[in-house]
Amino acid sequence: MGELTLFVGQIFNGFSVASLFVLSALGLALSFGLMRVINMAHGEMLMLGGYLAYLTLMVVPGPLGILVALPVAFLGAGLVGALLEATVIHRLSSRPLDTLLATWGVSLIFQQGARNIFGAIGVDVTAPAWLNHTISISGGPLDGLTLPATRIFIMGVAVLVLGGLALLLAKTRIGLLVRAVNQDRETAAAMGVNARKVDLMVFALGTGVAGLAGVVLALLGPVTPNVGQSYIVPAFLVVILGGLGSLVGTAIASLIIGLFSALVQIYVDVSLSQVLLLVFVIAFIQFRPQGVIAVRSRALDS
């Protein structure tokens, strides 16, 4: 396997990891832009999506089970998210730091709940046959390069979700309301927009997307009670780099972080790559503290 193959392979990995980060971070970034709160239980929405995929595949076995699991996980996680927003987050939204702590408590409860119901070891979701192959390239400069179909599937889901959300935000009436509240909550409310309802909807949408992320995660490895924790810290870093509530910013930041980790891992091990990623993020905010995409605003205190 040549140098170039390794490099291209890692770029491919970077894109597929970035797809997971996009799906995990989109919900966080959207509600952060809107309400300035971060949901620490967001990782558990991924976990929930994974377990819902497992349950769906028990009911609907066969090659198309995974396609049924996607909407089930989206709705299930969205519903739980809506409940969480209405009970805990909305009450605390004027105290963003306290929201972090309260939602961390929620995530502890979810993790322990999953441990009690499904066991600590984790459950397996087997990929259907049509995803269970790899594209191998032999001969030429990229000899030995393998591209697993599951990874390509994950990228496809991420692109579809990003495109769908972009259309929703740009073209629909709901998107108009979301953009209005995002730009200026008070003015939007004065114009008769029900900002409260927009918050709830965007939050549920975001957790639903995290549910989708959970389904695709389940294709890569076992679903454990802690599965969300391993993806959530990079997702937080994506939110920091991305800028406030920007779809494009989140996508670019996911790519930056995904590619950075994948390429750095050619030279160092996983643990050092985490350290370097953190150094990179701190270096990045020296130059662009407002994130990749800055939302222009005349307000000083936001």
Next chain:
Amino acid sequence: MRFTYASAIPVAIIVLAAAAPWLISSYELNLMARFLALAILAIGLVLVWGEGGILSLGQGVFFGLGGYALAMHLKLVMLDPGDIPDFMQWSGLESLPWWWVPFENPVCAILGVVLVPGLFAAGFSWLVFRRRVGGVYFALITQALALAFSTLLISQQAYTGGFNGLTDYSTLLGFDLASDDMIVALYWITLALVVVAFLGVRFLMMSRFGKLLRATRDGENRVRFLGYNPAPYKVIAFTVGAVLAGISGALFTLHAGVISPALVGVVPSIEMVIWVAVGGRNSLWGAVIGALLINFARDEISSAFPNIWLYGLGLMFVLVVSFLPDGIAGLFAANRSGRMAHLLKTLRPGRAA
């Protein structure tokens, strides 16, 4: 200053705590000493979080730096000259890494307990605060720091002892750590440092520095418009908190006989915040009580009913933050104008109710 019964309470508590070696078993004394060590970290968090409004989800890092600095010394003093610790031999190291060498000297190690977390926190927080990145962003970055630190400790087995951390120490400055006298002496040292940390942070809170820190918490931009740069104040508060966390970690390592990645990662770091949240983020005595209360409760409950403990801890996060943001101390503050104050007033000599 006129004598009041209220001002006698802290003195009575300290006297009672100092007499603990005669009142409780040596097992309980060791637990008490551990948890008092943790209370020093909690006192630091009152300055950082309660006063400064800076939520740090990475206090475990500074706790760990202090703990490891001392533990490295404790490992080295047990060795014959030229020898290296056992876990390094197992990992195939030939000689002591250069950055371990200074910790052979006890003075360097004790300085390291204070300076390593202090300098690291100062540099780290300066880089972030100078670009006016704060609030939720800072909390998330500190959490990433805690994750990176604990993963690094686990993966660099040859240099850090890996997952097991550093353990099995026998002597400190030539004294046997297992002897009863040493346990009592270390308990008193810990208690004294709790009092020093308490008074030191109280002094900072009542000073001009404390006033500006609170002002920064409540309206950072207003402070800027008044001509102050808030960043140095936040950096100093965060650094003081980190130094206290380092001291706390070193003392804890002495009492517990171990420091390991499991004590310093993401989860323990955020639990440190809940001690202070339960006790009261704006109250020094509240933070001490919160640290003691939760750790004693954990000790009682978590081994027997791990299920209940985790659900309870989760619920505690949600309920305390939602309904009791000032913690236990807030319960008393609410009554100060009412019953409690009235009660104390009536007890005051020379003044009938």
